[in-house]
Amino acid sequence: MNAGMTEPGEAVRDPESVSKFVESFAAQLVEAGMQRMPARVFAALLSSDSGALTSAELGEQLQVSPAAVSGAVRYLAQQHMVSREREPGSRRERYRVHSNQWYEAVTNRDAVLRRWEHTLREGVDSLGARTPAGRRLAETLAFFEFLEAELAAMMERWRVHREELFGEL
Amino acid sequence: MNAGMTEPGEAVRDPESVSKFVESFAAQLVEAGMQRMPARVFAALLSSDSGALTSAELGEQLQVSPAAVSGAVRYLAQQHMVSREREPGSRRERYRVHSNQWYEAVTNRDAVLRRWEHTLREGVDSLGARTPAGRRLAETLAFFEFLEAELAAMMERWRVHREELFGEL
DNA sequence: CCTTAACTTCACAAGTTTGTGAAAGTACCG
DNA sequence: CGGTACTTTCACAAACTTGTGAAGTTAAGG
Incomplete structure (x- = not known):
């Protein structure tokens, strides 16, 4: 170094x-x-x-x-x-x-996540919710929905943590 | 639909x-x-x-x-x-x-995150930790370190949540 | 209004990526 | 061990991407 x-x-x-x-x-x-x-x-x-x-x-x-x-x-x-x-x-x-706006932009990809979820929902529909494949997709969908909520909460925690480390904006 | x-x-x-x-x-x-x-x-x-x-x-x-x-x-x-x-x-x-292994693989990117952090640390070094640019990189680095810990915890919560939704593995 | 500094758009050449057929490699099975 | 049923590797052609120079557009300043 x-x-x-x-x-x-x-x-x-x-x-x-x-x-x-x-x-x-x-x-x-x-x-x-x-x-x-x-x-x-x-x-x-x-x-x-x-x-x-x-x-x-x-x-x-x-x-x-x-x-x-x-x-x-x-x-x-x-x-x-x-x-x-x-x-x-x-x-x-x-x-x-x-400085901070950029990783906010990267993690705030609501629209993107929403599109993934939409595609997966269509997939569950066309495969049939009770087929093995349908269930597999449903699980993936649930994961993305979970992710979406978690990411928002995580960024909230980060903002607090960031302030501790570096002070006000 | x-x-x-x-x-x-x-x-x-x-x-x-x-x-x-x-x-x-x-x-x-x-x-x-x-x-x-x-x-x-x-x-x-x-x-x-x-x-x-x-x-x-x-x-x-x-x-x-x-x-x-x-x-x-x-x-x-x-x-x-x-x-x-x-x-x-x-x-x-x-x-x-x-079914579940795949998104575990996608989110478990420890090695990748570690490499980002390493690059950022070098960046802080060569720019100087007290320069504005150095501080900006240090903040990004801190964010990645935070992310790394949060992701692990989040996946733990997901496993619990998943079990609630779909039952045992 | 005209000039001019700066940014943007466009057609294209160079470079890269991607998927193919054919040949080579592996390992089951008799 | 030889045959054969797959899989992998490789050289190459086609398709796509990327950055350029040059022409086009915008708007600041005289």
Whole structure:
């Protein structure tokens, strides 16, 4: 650890090791199903001090075209993982990650869960609720319903725990 | 609902509506990041009455080659979402889904979570724990650590709840 | 209003993924 | 041990994805 050999306490931002982190983190997001470019953009935002970068900054840091940044940001905004803000007095836009908002977005996937449940319900219907397969699906459905409730409660607990650790928003 | 127009209670397995379910469910697994073929194979297994199918049965139902089935099953077995069993007295293999085992496999992703945490810890190190970015990562890390503990506890509660709903294993 | 900085859209080329047929490998069974 | 019934591996073609440059659009500022 502390491979940069800097004295602890110093806030020297070594671009190379930052980039290394960005790429590792992005790789894990990709592994978890996110597309490559949104993952890289998101990781870059997450590890910026201001929490917000312009399109040009992102393009330079990641060595990609404005078009790529544009597409990635559109996706991230749709997923509520970043928000866009216009810099006043400039035609430049900045993309911001609200540190906690992003994992809230990932866990608050009510709509997604609801669709899974809907599909499963249809499955139980077409297989017949009393067939072995129907029962198997019904159990899966019950699990998802349970999950949905638990996730909400868990995020509530997290907010409390978070405040203990880091204080007010 | 009950689009098949069969009297309730009847266990008529309409191959077409089953296939429709298989494809919808598979599509959702794909959306969640699983590869296409493993998703289809898994959905087919999940909606089979026996909970187990041979390679030939899967190939026929899904209209794919034995090679495709082989690859898909290898992946699913690695993820512990199906298990393989040799039929005694035959050289045929069957692939089985243990109704509850599969979502246990999906939620028991300790190793995966651990790797995220490791990456985040490195990130905090290279950004500096007292920088804004470092603090942001530290919060994300704390969230993952919290998640890890919560997930385990949640699955414990689910097992109890499940037993209430469906009885013993 | 015109200029211009910045973002977005689009057609396409490069790269990657996916499923196939054919050949090779395994292991039951006589 | 040889035959055969499966399964797996492999090289490749088709289909899809991804990022680019260039043209198009928007709106800030003169």
